[in-house]
Amino acid sequence: MDPVDPHSYADSSQPFASHLALSLFFDFPSRTIHGSALLSLPRPHAGPLTLDTRSLSISSAIDPLSSTPLPFSLSPIVDPIKGQSLTITLPDSALASVLLTFTTSPQASAIQWLSPPQTALKTHPYVYTQCQAIHTRSIFPCQDTPAARLQYTALLNLPVELSAVMSAERVGRGRPEPGQARGACLDALWCADTRVVESFNMQWPVPPYLFAFACGAITGRDIGPRSRVYSEGSSVLEEAVCEFAGVEEMVREGERLFGGYEWGRFDLLVLPPSFPYGGMENPMMVFLTPTVIAGDGTGAQVVAHELAHSWTGNLITNTNNDHFWLNEGFTTYAERRIVEAVQGEEIAALSIGIGWRGLLEEVERFKDNMELTKLKTNQEGIDPDEIYSQVPYEKGFQFLWRIERQIGRPAFDEFLKKYIATFKFKSIDSDTFVEFLKANVPGIEKEIDLQLWVEGTGIPSDAMEPVSNLYTKIVSLSKDFVLGKLPTEEDVLDWRGQEWELYLENLPKVLDPSQVLALDERYRLAEHNYWEAKVAFLTLAAASGCRDYYGMMEKTLKEVGRMKYLRPLYTALVQGNSKDEGKILAKRIFAEAKDMYHPIAQGVVESILSRHM
Numbered sequence: 001m002d003p004v005d006p007h008s009y010a011d012s013s014q015p016f017a018s019h020l021a022l023s024l025f026f027d028f029p030s031r032t033i034h035g036s037a038l039l040s041l042p043r044p045h046a047g048p049l050t051l052d053t054r055s056l057s058i059s060s061a062i063d064p065l066s067s068t069p070l071p072f073s074l075s076p077i078v079d080p081i082k083g084q085s086l087t088i089t090l091p092d093s094a095l096a097s098v099l100l101t102f103t104t105s106p107q108a109s110a111i112q113w114l115s116p117p118q119t120a121l122k123t124h125p126y127v128y129t130q131c132q133a134i135h136t137r138s139i140f141p142c143q144d145t146p147a148a149r150l151q152y153t154a155l156l157n158l159p160v161e162l163s164a165v166m167s168a169e170r171v172g173r174g175r176p177e178p179g180q181a182r183g184a185c186l187d188a189l190w191c192a193d194t195r196v197v198e199s200f201n202m203q204w205p206v207p208p209y210l211f212a213f214a215c216g217a218i219t220g221r222d223i224g225p226r227s228r229v230y231s232e233g234s235s236v237l238e239e240a241v242c243e244f245a246g247v248e249e250m251v252r253e254g255e256r257l258f259g260g261y262e263w264g265r266f267d268l269l270v271l272p273p274s275f276p277y278g279g280m281e282n283p284m285m286v287f288l289t290p291t292v293i294a295g296d297g298t299g300a301q302v303v304a305h306e307l308a309h310s311w312t313g314n315l316i317t318n319t320n321n322d323h324f325w326l327n328e329g330f331t332t333y334a335e336r337r338i339v340e341a342v343q344g345e346e347i348a349a350l351s352i353g354i355g356w357r358g359l360l361e362e363v364e365r366f367k368d369n370m371e372l373t374k375l376k377t378n379q380e381g382i383d384p385d386e387i388y389s390q391v392p393y394e395k396g397f398q399f400l401w402r403i404e405r406q407i408g409r410p411a412f413d414e415f416l417k418k419y420i421a422t423f424k425f426k427s428i429d430s431d432t433f434v435e436f437l438k439a440n441v442p443g444i445e446k447e448i449d450l451q452l453w454v455e456g457t458g459i460p461s462d463a464m465e466p467v468s469n470l471y472t473k474i475v476s477l478s479k480d481f482v483l484g485k486l487p488t489e490e491d492v493l494d495w496r497g498q499e500w501e502l503y504l505e506n507l508p509k510v511l512d513p514s515q516v517l518a519l520d521e522r523y524r525l526a527e528h529n530y531w532e533a534k535v536a537f538l539t540l541a542a543a544s545g546c547r548d549y550y551g552m553m554e555k556t557l558k559e560v561g562r563m564k565y566l567r568p569l570y571t572a573l574v575q576g577n578s579k580d581e582g583k584i585l586a587k588r589i590f591a592e593a594k595d596m597y598h599p600i601a602q603g604v605v606e607s608i609l610s611r612h613m
Helices: 184-190 234-243 247-258 300-308 325-343 345-365 391-407 409-423 430-440 450-455 469-482 497-505 513-523 531-543 547-559 563-575 579-596 599-612
Strands: 019-027 032-053 057-063 072-074 084-103 111-114 126-129 150-159 163-166 169-174 195-206 213-216 219-224 227-231 267-270 285-288 316-318 426-428
Touching: 019 184, 032 184, 057 072, 150 163, 150 184, 150 213, 163 169, 163 195, 219 234, 219 247, 227 234, 227 247, 234 267, 247 300, 247 325, 247 409, 285 300, 300 325, 316 325, 316 409, 325 345, 325 391, 325 430, 345 391, 345 469, 345 497, 391 409, 391 450, 409 430, 430 450, 469 497, 497 531, 513 531, 513 547, 531 547, 531 563, 547 563, 547 579, 563 579, 563 599, 579 599
Parallel strands: 019 150, 227 267, 267 285, 316 426
Antiparallel strands: 019 032, 032 084, 057 084, 072 084, 111 126, 126 213, 150 195, 163 213, 169 195, 219 227
16 A cells, blocks of 8 residues: 555555545434435556545445446545545456545534534424545545645535525535435435435535535525625625625635636634534635634635635645645735735735744644644645644745745745646645746745745744734733733724734733733723634633633533634633632533534543643
8 A cells, every 4th residue: 555645544655636526415303314326437547446534424425337346445534534444345357436435423523513502593404414534535535635626516406495505516406316326235225205405516626625515594695796704694695794704805805816716615603602613615605604704804804815715726636635835825824915905914914914923832742742833744644634734824824924035025025926827626745836836936945945935844934023013012011010000091992803813822821810901901801802813812711710700601612612712711811810619610611612612622622621630
């Protein structure tokens, strides 16, 4: 076996599937999906074909041309990270396709099922996916590595009162027809009078982690000539329409900076509060947490990041998670260029400053495992969800920013356009990027230590903290707090959430409880409508052992499932100055809130608690 990815059983000596035709039957009462997957190979293949699975029940493997069963086997569960390998034996005569039938587990790591009481309208169930980094294998068998890009079509069979969206072009909606299911095990279920089929097509080759769907009482409104925002519930929809009104301007800026937008539509789905990330860059249908809707347009920065992925990440993808910075470092750089163009240099500098503080904290977090502070990492035997951090985002951004400063912005802009045009719809590694950089910027390796940046630990000395009047003022005010001086009303008159986030992130990590109370008494930060500021304050309160805010912490942890908030709050509770009491509280809150969290978030919180209990 010749592996291509430390997180996949895929074998590079075997052909990667080039096209996938899926049929999925959503069984809400059992919280399972009955499905068939027709995998097409770029050439006929004989012998073993190895796929990734996790918690899937495989019913059959079939030659779709002759309907002949094919031998298949699942490996024992020996790797809790990668799951089980599925090996299908193709005949000596060779096949160019194979049909698999399967059923997902109610505990599938990519899928969250919400009962009606857990939804906004309280009337219909809801289901959605989050496949990054290696969770697509829990929905259908596949070569679950970013190295294996494929096109797909999908038929989603769901209750007639629901509707679906996907990271693909919507083709149509209609009554189920015999034969659509592509698998005998679905035929009896497929054509019920109470069901409807929605069809989708992804015409461009994408890595498996960009597969996504959501089904529920979903409605939408146009916000631009190529953009529509979807959500469950009219109140959230109205707020989202206002928050993301500037989407088309951002798309145009992205095109100006990075080349044409290749994906046709740029639609947005605001998910239930349990969604574990701020956003997910699923092509044609970005998934967003409702916490980005602050009412002042600041949520547009998350949208800018996911939009930037349309070029860096979706068009050009890291070949595996050892090179994750190629996705996120480039996208963080591209996001800030879009934000600078749309919202101004000062706002972009705030984002860089918050990222700089986050990078310093991550390097401290990994001080006992500095391998994880490299851009090019070795993640063999490591769960990518466990080590998720700001390093690939912020150190990757710093690397690209350093190159920009060296060669000048106009030259770097031209380099980026050429890089994207050269590698679009491909998956590459760090060495490929470095060689491309050296070939197109001759002598760059004499000016910048490229090996140190890509393979070295920590933060290189030529990384840079941002410089701007607003950034400098906020950091200075944070230092004044240590001397007992609170910001004045005049100081914070024009501050929005991002300014408060930067201020709080630059305070000492532990304060006297009286200081925490004084800060909140003046500025009501525990109730701020910008979630990053509110959570930064509550994290500070938890770390400082300030019991006055335990009720607000509990409310927050039961209200949202975004891991950006869960990680610091649970960690501060179990490590804070009142850690014995905090541990008891954290354990109780998780027990009561667990069912609201997505399976990925559940696993992350369980890991935090297990390390400190």
